[in-house]
Amino acid sequence: MSANTTVSETTFRSREVERRVTGQAVSDGAGVKLLRVLTADLQRRLDPFLMLDEFRSDNPDDYLAGFPDHPHRGFETVTYMLAGRMRHRDNAGHEGLLTAGGVQWMTAGRGIVHSELPEQENGLMHGFQLWVNLPARDKLTTPAYQDLPEAAIPGYQAVSGATIKVIAGDSEGVTGAIQRDATAPLYLDIELPAGTTHLAAIPVGHNAFGYVYQGQVEVGERSDTVAARQLAVLSNAPEADGVRLRSAEGARLLLVAGRPLHEPIVQWGPFVMNRREEVEQALADYRAGRF
Template identity: 70%
Template sequence: MNPTDFKSREVERLVTGTPVSDGAGVRLSRVLTADLQHRLDPFLMLDEFRSDDPNDYLAGFPDHPHRGFETVTYMLDGRMRHRDNAGNEGLLTAGGVQWMTAGRGIIHSELPEQEDGLMHGFQLWVNLPSHNKMAEPGYRDIPDAEIPRYTSAAGNEIKLIAGQSDGHVGAVERPDTEPLYLDLTLPADGHETLTIPAGHNAFVYVYQGEALVGGRGQRVRQQQMAVLANQPDADGVTLQSTDGARLLLVAGRPLREPIAQWGPFVMNSRNEVEQAIDDFRNGRF
């Protein structure tokens, strides 16, 4: 496509993360919250954790359950050990991704394997369709070296965690939600156009620097999320940066199903959530 013919989605709204404490006291910024779950369906939550103070992360996330969705943990800096009740164990290291399907139920822990230094990364929750919520749990560790990268026509480095972009296939492809998840580095005075499938809900999260997002050039600062409008005639999104930026682009096909959530259980009805709680309490995970 000729860049002059490219029509960008615009920024519908800006969201700044809320400081929260999760797990055994890990401090993080919660960017995608429950009030945005229907607007950004199939995505349920996005957290960024970033600290070089061990007191903020050392306790980690001891054993806890999940049912009904997938967790995607992307580590930029640091090391995290995963263990679960299905017998899986793996070490998530800098640049790597852990893609876990909770399905009918899994109990796992995520504990730092470092006592100092920077711990920085993201956890994204992706909903599962009703027909897969009780599927067999699954787990995959994807080291940095196995995540595809390519250089765009504009000369930018793009890391493709999930989905397809510009003819390239990511490390993960999922049915139903068809997520696109990429990490883009923009140099000073850099620009990029990225295609987004029509009908997908999408957002951009800037985690370093500042970016101008959309055809009108909405300024998005570090640790802000730009929710992209669902313009039916748009091809994707235009990105620019004066001083350089690093950002995530995340998009997915909406499920358009009821969302019933109680903490780590995400189902389609209250009865299903109550069943999940009962199954967990009675050792049926």
């Protein structure tokens, strides 16, 4: 079933929770405190996704130093802001300001050096960064950005009562802001009011996960509880239409799915290629100023 098909309660078969993951507190950039939820040990299982970080703090000392100039090659970064602002600059002269509710989808391609610098807004900073792999054929493509304000992110209220923002892919006939051929990502921000049961379609064959960032959610026919700040790896049963989501007291979560690339993954920090020699070349190119 495709992701934009309206699903039926009577015939729907849900994916189940295969594994729960609790994030690891880390610091990155110039000491920014993060919760790293999708880590390297999940890259094969959740191909094409490489990393998911949540940043959330009302203490500016936790984030104002930001992420000074740093390189990327071979993948895409997706920054989604719920609160606060983030200014982006790169070595090609591009600059943008990501505000609350907005998304930046950056294709690093053959190489880019950029900075991500928070700008305080009422003290609170909250958002996510997802890394999405590129296929071998696109790893050295020209770098590109899509900077999308909140108004450019399609959203709708489902018959279930859930409110859904469609960042990428398609959901119940609503086409998201971003489309990608190789990985066909689905990226939804779902709000479940108290007592809501929502049936979310996920394409067969896609690897998928849910990340609950507020409240708790009962997932699948087994009603496995996924608590706030936990990631649920979803099963890949070929007969499943998607995933059943229910929240007794109200919740918000990210639902993310993508077509696996089934290619080797060789990562060294901010470089993700298919072979070690390619990573070594990326490092040499960066040091020589060829980004």
